[in-house]
Amino acid sequence: MRITQIKVPFPSEYGRGRGTNAYLLEGEIKVLVDSGFDSEENRKFIRKALEKTGAWDLDVIVLTHGHLDHFSLGVYLQRETGASLMVHKDDSEMLTDYSTYYSKWFEEICGYAVEGGFDPGILEEARIKLITAASILSRYAPHEEFTEISLAGGSVRTMHLPGHTDGSVGVVTGDAVFAGDAMIEGSTVVRDLKKEFNSLEKLKVFKRVYPGHDRSPLSRAEVETLEAHFVSRLDKVLSVSRGGARLKDVVTSLYGEMMLDHAPYRLILPINQAIAYLKYLETEGHVEKRGGMWYSFVESISSPVG
Ligand SMILES: [Zn+2]
Ligand SMILES: [Zn+2]
Structure with a gap:
């Protein structure tokens, strides 16, 4: 081949x-x-x-x-x-129908983000920009x-x-x-x-x-490095949510305060990623969501798979 x-x-x-x-x-x-x-x-x-x-x-x-x-x-x-x-x-x-798929994804992100301390005005700005781009390209x-x-x-x-x-x-x-x-x-x-x-x-x-x-x-080594990256991100999420954290706190601890100054639409992928980490930890029984706050029960995950 x-x-x-x-x-x-x-x-x-x-x-x-x-x-x-x-x-x-x-x-x-x-x-x-x-x-x-x-x-x-x-x-x-x-x-x-x-x-x-x-x-x-x-x-x-x-x-x-x-x-x-x-x-x-x-x-x-x-x-x-x-x-x-x-x-x-x-x-x-x-x-x-890319636009509909994209809007559904965005709605889900925004639900968590508004509850998690992000400014609804900024999210709306991001939504307009991203949905417009998606609808121009989508057919x-x-x-x-x-x-x-x-x-x-x-x-x-x-x-x-x-x-x-x-x-x-x-x-x-x-x-x-x-x-x-x-x-x-x-x-x-x-x-x-x-x-x-x-x-x-x-x-x-x-x-x-x-x-x-x-x-x-x-190579395989790089696949293992990516796994290790995810594990270290999960550990970071666990440590920041030890005494309770909002989604916004988790996002800033992972990506830094700096990124909050970026154009609103550039916030969306980091927010998506933080939600994915929290949901993973929730299904594994390591964190619990109460209202807009996430609480962790463990210091670190030893083995993510299994
Ligand atoms: Zn791609
Ligand atoms: Zn892709």
Whole structure:
């Protein structure tokens, strides 16, 4: 299987410098894992990249998950090449109606955030900015949903890796896995940390883990470093909520006072992350929520998995 990494830049409004890692797998069939953000420049960019390797006649685009920075350019590719665009059924609603999915997520975050001490005016500012951006980019993306895929006699298959999103998958070929945002060097945004820990465990058997952003490929050691990062974050949350803490206290202890001065919309991911840590600790019986306060019962978690 020939593997080509295509680093598709983010349009400037989503943060220059970063980009989405798409991967072209060429064997019996031509598979593109993820695509990138849709923009005029990126359409030209990906067309050129695929034509260069003679792979414009793609067979299938497999999405590691339903986030815009992974699927939206794929809609263009599907239309132009005729390849099918495939997403796990649990992320299918994002390709059907991204705005609604995004609004629901935002409402949930805001519920916790307002109760947890954040200024409703600032959250409203963030909501307007983010929902507007999502609705500009979102449109119905014709797609096929799956629970598991096996292509070319099983030489390319998927593995469910929920945590970052419910429908996150890895695309497996040989001893390599294309893990999307289930694994990014350093840290990754999670909706469900318990599922994420299980998914990281599954990634450890692979020699090479190709992430959805930044440096690639990664090894088992980096997967273990990410686990350790989450564990140290959880310990920090436990220590700050020893005598009771609001969500805002947890967010500032994790990310610093400084970040509260940032543009409102940049608060949302740190808030999402802090909620994921607290919910994980709550299901493990290590913290309890009473009104807008979280209280921890233990100093540290010894083993997060199990
Ligand atoms: Zn993502
Ligand atoms: Zn991503």
